[in-house]
Amino acid sequence: MQLNMNEAMLYETILALFSARENEALRRFASLSETVDVSRPLPEIVTEAARVCERMPGEIQDAYFRVRHSFESYPFPFEIIRGDDERLAHPVTCAPFLYAYGNTGLLDEEIVTVLGMRAPDEEGRLDAVSILQEAGKAGACVMSTLDTGLDAYCTRYAFNERMKQIVILASPLHQCMPEGQKELMELVASSQSSLLLTPFAPSRRAEKWFTVPRNQVLVSLSSFLVVLEERDGGPLWKLAGQVCDEGGRVMLTASSLANDSFTQARSFAQTNSVLTYKHRGDLKKHLAGAKSRPCKAPDDGGQLELF
Numbered sequence: 001m002q003l004n005m006n007e008a009m010l011y012e013t014i015l016a017l018f019s020a021r022e023n024e025a026l027r028r029f030a031s032l033s034e035t036v037d038v039s040r041p042l043p044e045i046v047t048e049a050a051r052v053c054e055r056m057p058g059e060i061q062d063a064y065f066r067v068r069h070s071f072e073s074y075p076f077p078f079e080i081i082r083g084d085d086e087r088l089a090h091p092v093t094c095a096p097f098l099y100a101y102g103n104t105g106l107l108d109e110e111i112v113t114v115l116g117m118r119a120p121d122e123e124g125r126l127d128a129v130s131i132l133q134e135a136g137k138a139g140a141c142v143m144s145t146l147d148t149g150l151d152a153y154c155t156r157y158a159f160n161e162r163m164k165q166i167v168i169l170a171s172p173l174h175q176c177m178p179e180g181q182k183e184l185m186e187l188v189a190s191s192q193s194s195l196l197l198t199p200f201a202p203s204r205r206a207e208k209w210f211t212v213p214r215n216q217v218l219v220s221l222s223s224f225l226v227v228l229e230e231r232d233g234g235p236l237w238k239l240a241g242q243v244c245d246e247g248g249r250v251m252l253t254a255s256s257l258a259n260d261s262f263t264q265a266r267s268f269a270q271t272n273s274v275l276t277y278k279h280r281g282d283l284k285k286h287l288a289g290a291k292s293r294p295c296k297a298p299d300d301g302g303q304l305e306l307f
Helices: 005-017 022-033 042-053 057-073 104-108 122-137 150-160 179-190 208-221 236-245 254-258 263-271
Strands: 079-082 097-102 111-115 141-144 165-168 194-198 224-227 249-253 275-277
Touching (some): 005 022, 005 097, 042 057, 111 208, 122 249, 254 263
Parallel strands (some): 111 141, 249 275
Antiparallel strands (some): 097 194
16 A cells, blocks of 8 residues: 555545535544554544544444545556655645655756736736746746646646646546646646646545635745736735745746736735846746756556546
């Protein structure tokens, strides 16, 4: 059995028992961890789990077997990463476990998170290409999402150029959100220089609100965030503010700051210590010396059959 499997299945069992209430599940899981070895299979500690969760042993075992079936049904290799894994730039406190497919060695690379709005203009797409090209030449790994708009545009560009990239999902590994990006997700999964990463276990089913915890993971992993374009009142300003609050760096593009329609971009730049991308080289000079390592292929050496 792979590393962290028993702990992850135990947590997901508790989460199912408490109707996906994350805070309650985390509290019960932490309490149980103080009294027993949670790396043991749940049936071996079911009596203590029943006491901590205030449930009958039979109810816990029924939930556990459903969760275990989901984990064991994946037809492709995946890795379970603890939220406090030393490979992560910062501990992910919002999710006890992350689920990964692909080149997990990318977690040790210099990572540049690149995000943008849903309906970009031509200037935004041109800035995206410039930023991505510069990140690639610096040897950095690009991180983004599958969200429609500039995020998916950056993800596809990075795939086409065979760049190192991490894609944070708003779904388990076997689903795609939004569904319209299914083909792109499969392409990324087939790349030996990419990593799919999600806080959602095989036993979960994608829901629209998953973008919220997905974004929390993004913030935790982002030391350097580039906001290509974002409308006033858009969600990226909250994320950018959180990255700044946690000591990360945020870069805005000169074109968005000069756009009269983006008043919040100028306000954000004035109230936070942000960098501005004006010319080629502005990104590279702020990177702290990106690591460049050969990418390892996934364990099966082939394309992931997700669906």
